[in-house]
Amino acid sequence: MFEEVHEKSKVNLALRAAQLYYLQDLTMDAIGDELLVSRSSVSRLLQMARDRGIVEVKIHSPEDATQRMTTEIKKRYGVNAHLVPVPESATPIDRLDRVALTAAKMLTNFFFAGMTMGVAWGSTTAAVSRNLASRQLRDSRVVQLNGAGNTFTTGMSYSGEILRRFGEAYGAIVEQFPVPAFFDDPSAKETLWRERSTKRILDIQSSMDVALFGLGANDSEVPSHVYAAGYLSVDDQKALNAGGVVGDIATVFYRADGSSDGLALNNRSTGPSLDVIRKVPRKICVIAGASRLPSLRGAIAGQYVSDLIIDDATAAALLEQA
Numbered sequence: 141m142f143e144e145v146h147e148k149s150k151v152n153l154a155l156r157a158a159q160l161y162y163l164q165d166l167t168m169d170a171i172g173d174e175l176l177v178s179r180s181s182v183s184r185l186l187q188m189a190r191d192r193g194i195v196e197v198k199i200h201s202p203e204d205a206t207q208r209m210t211t212e213i214k215k216r217y218g219v220n221a222h223l224v225p226v227p228e229s230a231t232p233i234d235r236l237d238r239v240a241l242t243a244a245k246m247l248t249n250f251f252f253a254g255m256t257m258g259v260a261w262g263s264t265t266a267a268v269s270r271n272l273a274s275r276q277l278r279d280s281r282v283v284q285l286n287g288a289g290n291t292f293t294t295g296m297s298y299s300g301e302i303l304r305r306f307g308e309a310y311g312a313i314v315e316q317f318p319v320p321a322f323f324d325d326p327s328a329k330e331t332l333w334r335e336r337s338t339k340r341i342l343d344i345q346s347s348m349d350v351a352l353f354g355l356g357a358n359d360s361e362v363p364s365h366v367y368a369a370g371y372l373s374v375d376d377q378k379a380l381n382a383g384g385v386v387g388d389i390a391t392v393f394y395r396a397d398g399s400s401d402g403l404a405l406n407n408r409s410t411g412p413s414l415d416v417i418r419k420v421p422r423k424i425c426v427i428a429g430a431s432r433l434p435s436l437r438g439a440i441a442g443q444y445v446s447d448l449i450i451d452d453a454t455a456a457a458l459l460e461q462a
Contacts, residue, residue, distance in 0.1 A: 150188065152204050157182055158189040159225055163242045174227055209455050216459070217440050219448050222246060224428075226451040232361035232429055235451055239428040240267035243449040247352070248275060250422050250447070251310065255349040256281040259306055260390035260411070261288055261299040262365045264354025264426050269302045272309035280312040283344045285351070285390040286411035287319035290371050295321065298365070317341050319410045321371050321391050326407040345412050351420040355427055355435040356388035362429065366391055376405055387435025389417055389444055396434065398442020417444050424449065430457045437461075 153175060160166045160174065161182075168182040175182070189195045206223050213221040224242045226235050247268075251257050259265055259282055284303055288295025300316060307314035319338070323329040332338050356364040358377070366372065366388065372380070383403050385393045390411035394400040400414050417423060425445040427436055436458065439445050450458075 150185075151192065151194075153177070154185045154188040154192065155194055155204065155206075156225055157185040158195050161186055162195060163224070163245055164238055165241065206452060209452070209459060212459055213448070213455065219440060219445050221448045221450060221455060223450060223452045223455050226428075226453065228453065236264065236267055236362050236428040239426060239449060239451050240264065241271045243268045243424070243426045244271035245273065246449060247424075248273070250424060251277065251280070251350055253277040254279045256283060256344060256347060257306070257312075257350040257352060258283050258285045258345055258348040258412070258420070259303060260285040260351075260353035261295075261302050262354045262356065263362055264428075265352060266298075266302050266365075268352070268426060269305035269309075272305055274309050276311035278311070280310050281315060281344065282306045282310070282312045283315040283341065283348065284317040285345060285353070286392075286409070287317050287321050289318075289320035290322070290369070292370050294318070298369075315341060315344055317410065321366065321410060322376075322405065323408045323410070329408060329410065342412075346416055348420050350422045350424065351417055352424045352426070353389050355425060355432050355439055356391070356393075357386070357432045357435040360429065360431040360435075364388075379403075379405060386438040387432070389414065389439065392417075394438050394442055394444075396438045396441065398438050398440075398444070400442075414442060414444060418442070420446075422446055426450075427454065430454050433457060433461065 157171055157175060160171045168179050171182045172179045210221050210223060213219055224239045226238050282303060284299060288299035296318065303314045303316060306312065319332065333342065356366050358367050380393060384395045385403065386396045387394060391409045392400065392406055392411040392414055393403050394414060400406055423444055423446040425439060426449045428451050433454065
């Protein structure tokens with residue numbers, strides 16, 4: 141049956157097999173199950189991928205549906221998108237894990253020696269951190285974008301573990317930000333922001349080369365840590381709903397049009413202002429699942445995303461709903 145497949149279909153199958161094998165670390169047996177072909181057919185598809193030049197240092201996609209969507213996202217939104225193939229039967233957790241694994245591998249294309257990368261803690265970046273490959277980068281630095289403490293915990297064990305994985309993977313200096321996620325009183329934040337020790341972290345954030353983040357969203361398939369771990373009171377959530385909030389980046393909230401002005405909670409948040417995010421040369425957003433599409437559209441509208449790592453079904457939904 142393998143020999144009867146049309147030549148173009150063979151090339152598309154070879155591409156998909158290569159993505160699953162080289163970017164998602166699936167075994168040939170697992171790839172065969174997903175593509176409904178034998179293990180020997182998977183081996184031939186991978187060989188074809190190498191022979192045709194699809195696989196070199198990275199995967200080059202021929203002009204197929206995935207490439208067309210990538211091109212269309214760039215045309216419509218000005219965002220560089222990388223689509224991750226995920227079967228429709230995947231659970232939300234499995235979908236996130238596959239996208240996070242690809243994101244971890246793709247960071248080698250964005251983060252180099254001498255650079256500073258800002259990382260926002262959350263369920264998405266935690267998944268990315270668990271899949272990082274070791275690559276020592278001289279004079280590199282990883283900085284925490286927002287505080288993680290709340291009334292139940294300092295948050296240091298959660299955010300610190302994420303930052304530690306990035307630091308160890310890249311041999312980077314880790315700059316933690318030991319402040320709460322939200323102050324009770326905006327004046328307390330204003331006072332602390334004048335302290336030299338705090339200002340040093342803020343200065344590092346303002347000169348980032350790369351920012352890596354997921355998008356916070358209420359009622360998403362994989363709960364956002366800020367919503368699920370007691371960071372927001374009932375009154376906070378009511379205020380966000382009343383303000384038309386669709387998502388957040390590093391606990392700084394925005395509306396569907398990308399605006400964030402007039403949202404009182406942002407005055408208490410310790411995340412960098414969205415103007416700071418917008419100015420970062422490389423803004424890498426990692427997203428999995430259609431439930432976060434409102435957050436993604438708002439982030440794109442605000443010009444907070446330059447590079448998007450996303451599962452293929454959610455990318456298709458983004459284009460369909462445009």
